Amino acid sequence: MKQKTATTIFESLSSSIRLDIFRLLVKKGYSGLVAGEISTSLGIAPNNLSFHLKALTQAGLLTVEQEGRYQRYRADINLMQDLITYLTDECCSEDICTQSADTPSNICVQTFSKNKS
């Protein structure tokens, strides 16, 4: 994953409106929702919603499918897993992880669990 991709995803989810939209669509699963339903459900003005849907879609967090005059949006959470990998794949590569095993703020927990399983 490129850095630009990552910052775009984070930027997309840094707005409470967009986070609400994404979580709503995650909940709705494959069914997704059309723009009007999202607008009603979250109480966001259609034009403002369109602005945020565009941002989420461009970040790759949503997919859109045309259904007649409706646009159906769905969340794509696969991208989230790639994002975590991007953040943590070099975890502790320049440090001895074991040092942190017994500290309260253990930044290597994820790496440890990966190794254990």
Add this chain to the structure above:
Amino acid sequence: MKQKTATTIFESLSSSIRLDIFRLLVKKGYSGLVAGEISTSLGIAPNNLSFHLKALTQAGLLTVEQEGRYQRYRADINLMQDLITYLTDECCSEDICTQSADTPSNICVQTFSKNKS
């Protein structure tokens, strides 16, 4: 996790400078780095770096420990796992997941893998 916590984390990582800082510290593991080392390593002016370190720390992504006249920063990636849970814990709760099993953009993959393992 509260919505405000989540948006703050996303906002923190939406800047390329802050993403660089976080990834650098993830790499450095428990050793972490002091502010001056981060400044040199990434070529960021000390006062600007301080601005971004403050943002990351307030979001909970970094911890700070005083060492004499140095401030040692460390990444806390545990928070990332909580964040993923916040995003996906209600995944497909209002939809039949199986519908998406054979589609290219399968938003439920994560849920499926969880169930399989």
Add this chain to the structure above:
DNA sequence: TGATTATTTCAATAATTCTTGTAATATTGA
């Protein structure tokens, strides 16, 4: 103590993002 170094704070400007209103586009149904 006095000088030096590390880091943070503050203020000002530049840049970016959000929201709203209005208009445009496109599909549906009579």
Add this chain to the structure above:
DNA sequence: TCAATATTACAAGAATTATTGAAATAATCA
């Protein structure tokens, strides 16, 4: 075709965030 509905595009002002320079704070060392 015409009217109604769904959605998007554009433009302008308000609000927020980033960067820089200068100064302040605090710890170290001679």
